[in-house]
Amino acid sequence: MVKYLRFQPSGKKIIASRGKSLLQIGLSGGLKLQHHCANGNCGECRARLISGRTSRVKVADYCLSEQEKAANTLLMCCHEPDWTSGDPEIVLEALEQGQDKTIDLQNMLITVTRIEEAGDDYRIVSCKTPRSQALQFYAGQQVALETRDGQRLRLAVANCPCEGRFLEFHVAKTSGCGHAGEVFPNLKKGDKLALRGPYGEAVFRDECDRPIIFVAYESGFSAINSLIEQAQALEFEAPQTLFRFSAGGGPYYRANLCHAWEDALDNFTYVECQEPVDTKERMVTACAS
Known part of the structure; x- marks a missing residue:
C-alpha cells in the first residue's frame, strides 16, 4: 500500500518509504525541516x-511536555508511518526553513567509520556525526575538515541531505586529482575530524521542472553525487544528463554507480568523455556535441 506524508503549512505531499523516519522522508522529499x-x-x-x-x-x-502530548506532538526522527494502518495519508504540521534561507554554520567533531579505495586516485571516506548532532546542509554544499595534526581540506558532502548523521566524502590522493598535494594520507578508521560548514550556493532547486545537465570534472563528481541523490529522492521527472570529464580522459571512479543510475532511471543519461579535457571551453563543446 502506498502511503503519503503531507506537511503543513507548505502542503507538500511526499510518498513515504519503508524503513525511514518521518524526518528522513521529509528531508528526502526536499523539505527544509x-x-x-x-x-x-x-x-x-x-x-x-x-x-x-x-x-x-x-x-x-x-x-515532551504534557501540553505537547495533548496536542499530538511527536518527534519526527523517532516515528515512521504505521504500515499496518489503512490510512493512506499522514498529515503533519512542522516547522520548515525557507527555501532561500542560509543554513547556519555548524561546528562538530565527526568520526571516520570507513575508508574505501576508489580506483587509483580517490578514497571514499565515510563518517558519522555525534549522536546529538546531525549536519544540516543542502545538496551540493561543502564543509571544511581538519585533522588533529592540522591538515585542512574543503570537500563537498557527497550524500543526500536526508542522511545528516552519516556523511560521505570523496578524497583525492594526489594534486593531479584537483587538490593541492596529498591530502589526509594517514587517515584511518576511528580518526576524528573537525567539521565546519556548510558552504556554497550551488544547490538543488526543486521548483525547477526543466531538464538538468550535470557536469562533473574530476573530484567535482562528489557534489554532483549529492545533487543527483536529492533529485532521485524528490522523484524529479524531467530529463537528467550527467557528463563526466577528467584531465586524463578516465577511467572514472564510481562509474558503476553512474551506470546503475542510468539502468534504473528512465529519465537519466550517463556520458563519459574518453578524451582528456583541461578547459571549461572543451567541456562546453563536448556537452554541446
Missing part, C-alpha cells in the same frame, strides 16, 4: 500529528 540531532535528543524536529497513524521506532531522550 527544522531539526538538529535527528536522534531523539534535542527535540527540534517536533511536529503535530493532524491526521493518520504513526509508529514509534526509537526511544527519545527528549521529553
Whole structure:
C-alpha cells in the first residue's frame, strides 16, 4: 500500500518509504525541516500529528511536555508511518526553513567509520556525526575538515541531505586529482575530524521542472553525487544528463554507480568523455556535441 506524508503549512505531499523516519522522508522529499540531532535528543524536529497513524521506532531522550502530548506532538526522527494502518495519508504540521534561507554554520567533531579505495586516485571516506548532532546542509554544499595534526581540506558532502548523521566524502590522493598535494594520507578508521560548514550556493532547486545537465570534472563528481541523490529522492521527472570529464580522459571512479543510475532511471543519461579535457571551453563543446 502506498502511503503519503503531507506537511503543513507548505502542503507538500511526499510518498513515504519503508524503513525511514518521518524526518528522513521529509528531508528526502526536499523539505527544509527544522531539526538538529535527528536522534531523539534535542527535540527540534517536533511536529503535530493532524491526521493518520504513526509508529514509534526509537526511544527519545527528549521529553515532551504534557501540553505537547495533548496536542499530538511527536518527534519526527523517532516515528515512521504505521504500515499496518489503512490510512493512506499522514498529515503533519512542522516547522520548515525557507527555501532561500542560509543554513547556519555548524561546528562538530565527526568520526571516520570507513575508508574505501576508489580506483587509483580517490578514497571514499565515510563518517558519522555525534549522536546529538546531525549536519544540516543542502545538496551540493561543502564543509571544511581538519585533522588533529592540522591538515585542512574543503570537500563537498557527497550524500543526500536526508542522511545528516552519516556523511560521505570523496578524497583525492594526489594534486593531479584537483587538490593541492596529498591530502589526509594517514587517515584511518576511528580518526576524528573537525567539521565546519556548510558552504556554497550551488544547490538543488526543486521548483525547477526543466531538464538538468550535470557536469562533473574530476573530484567535482562528489557534489554532483549529492545533487543527483536529492533529485532521485524528490522523484524529479524531467530529463537528467550527467557528463563526466577528467584531465586524463578516465577511467572514472564510481562509474558503476553512474551506470546503475542510468539502468534504473528512465529519465537519466550517463556520458563519459574518453578524451582528456583541461578547459571549461572543451567541456562546453563536448556537452554541446
